[in-house]
Amino acid sequence: MELEFLGGAREIGRSALLIDGRLLLDFGMDSGNPPSFPLHEPDPEAVIVSHGHLDHVGTIPALLSGDARPPIHWTPPTYELAMVLARDTIKLHGGSYDCPFTEAELARLTQVSETHAYGDPFEAAGYEVTFFDAGHVPGSAHVLVDDGETRLLYTGDFHTEEQQLVAGTTARPDADVVVSESTYADTRRPPRAEIEREFVASLEATLWEGGTVVVPAFAIGRTQEAMCLCAEADLECYVDGMGTRVTELFSRPRNRAFLRDPDRLRRAKRHARFVDGRDGQRRRIAEQNTVIVTTSGMLHGGPAMTYVPAIRSNPTNKIALTGYQVEGTPGRELLETGSATIDGRAMRVSAQVEQYDFSAHADRAGLEAFLEPYREEASVLVTHGDRCGWFAGELREAGYDARAPELGETVVLE
Template identity: 30%
Template sequence: MSTLTFQGAVKEVTGSRYLLEVDGDRRIHRLLLECGLHQGGTDADAANARSFGRLPGELEAVVLSHGHLDHSGLLPKLVREGYDGPIHCTRGTRDLLEIMLQDAAFIMAKDVEWENKWRKRNGKPLIEPLYELKDVERTLSLCTSHGYGQPVSLSGGVTLVFHDAGHILGSAIVELAVPSGGQTRRLVFSGDLGNPSSVLMKDPEKLYEADLVLMESTYGDRDHRPLDETLEEFAQVLEEAHAAGGNVLIPAFAVGRTQEILYHLSVLYHEGRLRQQLVFLDSPMAIKVTELYHRARKSLDPDDLKVLNVAASGDTHRYLPILRMTRTVEESMAINRIHGGAIIIAGAGMCNGGRILQHFRYNLEKPSTRLVIVGFQAGGTLGRQIVDGAERVRVMGRDLAVKARVHTIGGFSAHAGQTQLLGWVGAFRHRPRAYLVHGEPGAQRALQMLLEQSGIEAEIPAYGDRIEL
């Protein structure tokens, strides 16, 4: 009998990883679904540092739903520890991995360099990064990309098909037909399901046949505000910031959220409703991803692109003329001389690193500043502390008073809300077993109760739980 073991993103949002063991004729075939980075605090750091043990040498394939680091960020560590088999993903995911994993390795190297300087001064043992650029290059060489709807034969007689998840470029719902106990069992993993109200991405595909469903539950306890209300709130915040004379800080994920925010800013600009003089995209990775989105615009929602008539040209200057892309550290630091009238979009989205921290140092203690939170903030992150109302936070070794006005605008989420999640899983015939992953316990329990009312048996697995298909 084939089995599935939950190794990550259980009762938490990050660290996606599931081990599929297929009972073949003479031996067990092992496939890994996802290999994500844990995010949020020292517990996450310890989980990321933990060795894979014998797993890299036992695996025959890795299957990846999309390129966000909480789904893909430990792949180079897996390769560093000995994995050399194929990594199956979509073409969009392969292109994003090249940008994201290289950036992650670069940041790790810098962080370890600073940490080791302190350790050397204090007589502590030195540490190594989880992986290096050479590990990323080896990882990318193992990637095999496939189109949506294209059946792919994997070891152990497993068949893989990717379906559009509508979350970010290349994101996929993973469908696996798995031999088990003399039958074929259909396992469907939602990956991260997109929000149908969000722009640029197409709506998530609905599937109708499954025996077992792994479903994300990030927003299992609530729906997002309607997009038109969200946009009005966003526009009002920008107007208030202009009146107060301060800057607007937007910590944004480099993939997906940044491109959506730029889209909405461009709409406001062309409607004559954007009073700010400059918009800075202060993230080298987000700049590369934005350029990739333009190159891959044929994969995006054509109706959204028509709004600004850029589908044919992809001209970023027409898209948002006041946009400035700051690639270098010197350009980023120069932004700190601007005391008002600017919108600054910078990573990281959960404020747990990146250039947004530097802008916090210069803007967070000003009452005229508007801090706009546009994405999910995992427990243990600086962003979560601020959203939860912290009056003081520690940023880059300094204690800062949070005097900026904080606005949480959840309607920009690239994740499906509660109603969309129920609609997606409700489309399956014959009520398959559901396992809720990628969610905090409260959100998972709320979704579990609603699913049970609909006649769908839903379980909330724990780390290490193993189930038969």
């Protein structure tokens, strides 16, 4: 088995792994400015997608240019998320050199899509492939690829702790080689339940003092997590941005099986007030004593561009960031300086700013727990992280056969 790392090696973003030139696992994009894509566009016989985040699925429609029509295999939620993200990419970049695909290529996705449940083996490009629940977001999957001689486990992104939407992964299928993400290999978090309690207590305190809380959140997963926590604590909550569409997507009958507790999301959906974005509506909401969950999670677009300026001047108000803020984003600038550049305007923020680590990735302890069964049984190839080489070295010291492939490297499995 021959593995070519077209993206996601020693970096986070644009994940893409080509097996024997025939089977492609993920084909994402890095949404920086400008965006970046996998090193080259292959011509695979089939495509497997681990989950519906932009860095894993963002460039998939580009594979359908010309006469190419490889079948694309994913879970039902991942397929639907891919369609939402692709339409948003065309909306943002259509007609520019930054958009890697066209409307016509996007339309072809429905013709080649093949969806699968967890645990049901299927054939793709001559390999037996099986999805296992990765516990990252609804529909996320570990991908087991078997060519009859070698069993390769591609972890995708995964989490080992229980979240509001999904349970942590418990799957540990037999494998000869594990291609593992390592996003938070250098981080140890408090228990998830503790972070959730602190988050809710902070929101309650601000509301009790008469303030407004803006919760910038990623549309996929994070928005719905915040909704569930607000509903459970009976906190008034408005929801705005792409997260409203994703909430509807997760609520569809065929996607409910991929939720830990469909009733939990249904209750949160009933409890929330969804914003339709009419003129003036957002400013009126920002004047209320309420919680506003809105995209984008790093303050570089979406309705947050209206809410943050509207609440920034009052020290009683609060901005509760719910995830990692990438360097160079307004969210990172706000954390480090107390100011943020919103829509090209630098503005001082007097409102309180807090950050909560609601990551859907395993931390160091979670990575160690997941990989432990493979210590003596499999080789580990470390990817999808800022410190892949360092983590591979840590694993070797702990007795693993581990290394971190370079971007563009081809690894031949013996």
